[in-house]
Amino acid sequence: MKKTRITCSLLFLFVFILPTLLFAQVPPRLDVVKWEFPPSFGKVTINLVGDAGHNLRPYEFWKSDFEQVGLNIVITEVPFEGVYEKEKTEFIADTGAFDVVTFYPSYIGDFAGNGYLEPLDEYMQKAPAAVWDPNANDVLAPFWELYCKFDGKAYALPIDGDVHMLMYRKDLFEHPEEKAAFKEKYGKELAPPETWEDWLQIGAFFTRPKGEKLGGEVLNENFYGSAEFAKRGFSFAWFVNRWAPFGEPYFDENMKPLVNSPNAVKGLQNMVDGLKNNPPDVLGYGYDELRDAFLKGYVAMIVQWTDVPKKGADPTQSAIAGNIGYGRVPGWEVDGKVEHRSMMPVGRVIGVAKSSANKEAAYWVAKHVSYDTSLENVSTSLTGLDPYRTIHFTNPQAYTMFPNEAEALNYLKGVEAAMADGYPEIFIPGAAQYQDSLDLHVNKALTGQETPQQALDTVAKEWDEITEKLGREKQIELWNKALVTYKALGLIK
Incomplete structure (x- = not known):
């Protein structure tokens, strides 16, 4: 009888209590942004698509807000690497399957340029402002001008400001024995x-087999000096971190690819050479695996997105809480000075599908997540969303995973330093194709199927083919406009 009671109690715990606790994980209202609800839209279903995982959690957090104005949000989750293919397929087929589309900003030239997205300027200017204005002036310029606009019009609102930063084991770098050795x-x-x-x-210094000492203690398992995002999908960004400091854009003014320059080959060779200091399964490392290798204490240093330190400060998610240092992504010495560049890969924006039957409601959903609740969404370790607005940097008290405001400010200063080194993706039609080609051959170099020179020579050839297919003259025109924007924002010289 006692066993039956225990079994029933456990069943009650897993069926009723644990799900309640999980869904109860909602950031507190911070009341920094003053906003108002719109009139009810009636009983309307808004179909939303985005990459699966923690970055869709704001739609759980604020479910009651949406319900209050008569909206039911139905979410379609797709794999991280499958966003472009899924959304482009639906757009071309004109299925009208989605009202709200979450996508990576480098796709905006393709999606807006082909008429798949609703222009948002008129919605942004509706009255009252407390309901409709997403406060674009508060968004950091690169995230607004590059991420959200195409041909002078706004087609999306930002929800995530991605940039890379260096993270390292502060306790190991400061350990007296390690410093002396x-x-x-x-x-x-x-x-x-x-x-x-x-x-x-x-990386070579800190790579050690189990049985050796590290930080004064004997290792129970192997330890590695560094790790990479080496999985097919976005590994190209870790290569561009190593190429961009040389000051060569992706193409010259006539769309001639510069990706196989001697400097680019040097950067890719460095990435290949670093694999010997990485865990043996690193070729399968995407975001989750790279984050976990560092936070579980297997790796001395990584370059990753700026949300990782928030999770790293949370003892429930991190074995190294309190021991994470931040720095600039490494660079190269150019003309006697070390130049640093930090890729700004991925990011997330929300657009309204041109085919939506509920555009106004869809727009308010985007605005509510992009502005009204944005500080709550980026200051929690429950998402992977990164700061992209001024208010995200001026409210350190919101980042409660850090032990005090001083530590939160230290983190935010690290993010600001990374942004100062920020380097953009390709933001013209064809970006997904150009970047997929680059990623494929970077990956082939990492797996030893191609030398760095062979890999990047092939990329240059494929980039030319993509440009011809899309129309060289039009691509040249759009690329030169992009260059003007990059330079005006200080992202390239």
């Missing part, structure tokens, strides 16, 4: 890597 071996002080040559050297 590094100085004895290399004749210089142990410090976070300033250059990509340093990255290789420090």
Whole structure:
């Protein structure tokens, strides 16, 4: 009888209590942004699509807000790497399957340029402003001008400001025994890597088999100096971190690819060379695996998106809470000065599908997540969304996963430093095709199927083919407009 009671109690716990606790994980209302509800839209279903996982959680957080104005949000989740294919397929087929589309901003030239998205300017200007205005002036300029606009019009609202930053094990870099051993071996002080040559050297120093000592303790399992996002999908961004400091854009003014330059080959060779300091399964590392390798304490340093330190400060998600240092993504010495660049890959914006039958309601859903609730959405470790508005940087008290406001400010300063080095993706039609070609051959170089030179020569050839297919003259025109924007925003020289 006692066993039956225990079994029933456990069943009650898993069926009733645990789901309640999980769904109860909602950030507190911060009341920094003053906004108002619109009149009820009636009983309307809004179909939304986005990449699966924690970045769709705001639609759970604020479910009662949507219900209050008569909206039922139905979400379609697709794999991280499958967003473009899924949304483009639905757009071309004109199925009208989605009202709200979450996508990576580099696709805006394709989606807006082909008429798949509803222009948003008129909705943004509706009265009252507390209901409809997404406060674009508060958005950091690169995230508004590049992420949300095409040909002078707004077609999306931002919900995620992505940029890479360096993260390292502060406790190991500051450990007296490690500092002494590094100085004895290399004749210089142990410090976070300033250059990509340093990255290789420090990575080799910290790579050790189990049984050896690390930070004064004997290792129970192997430890690695560094790790990469090496999985097919977005590994190209970790390569561009190593190429961009040389100041070469993706194409020249006539759309001649520069991706196989000697500097680009040098950058890719560095990435290949670094694999020897990585975990043996690193070729399967995407966002989750790279994050977990670091936060579980298997790796000394990584370059990752800026949401990882928020999870890293949370002891329920991190074995190294309190021991994470932040720095600039390593660079290269150019003309006597080390130049740093941090890729701004992925990000997320929300657009309204041109085919939606509920455009006004769909727009308000986008505005509510992009502005009204944005501080709550980016300041929690329950999502992977990163700061993209001024208010996200001026409210350190919101980031409660850090032990105090000083630590939160330290994190936000690290994000700001990364943004100062920010380097854009390709933002013209064909971006998905150009980047997929680059990612494929970067991956082939990492797996040893092609040398860095072979890989990037093939990319240059394929980029030319993509440009011809899309119309060279039109691509040249759009690329030169993009270059003007990049330079005006200070993203390239």
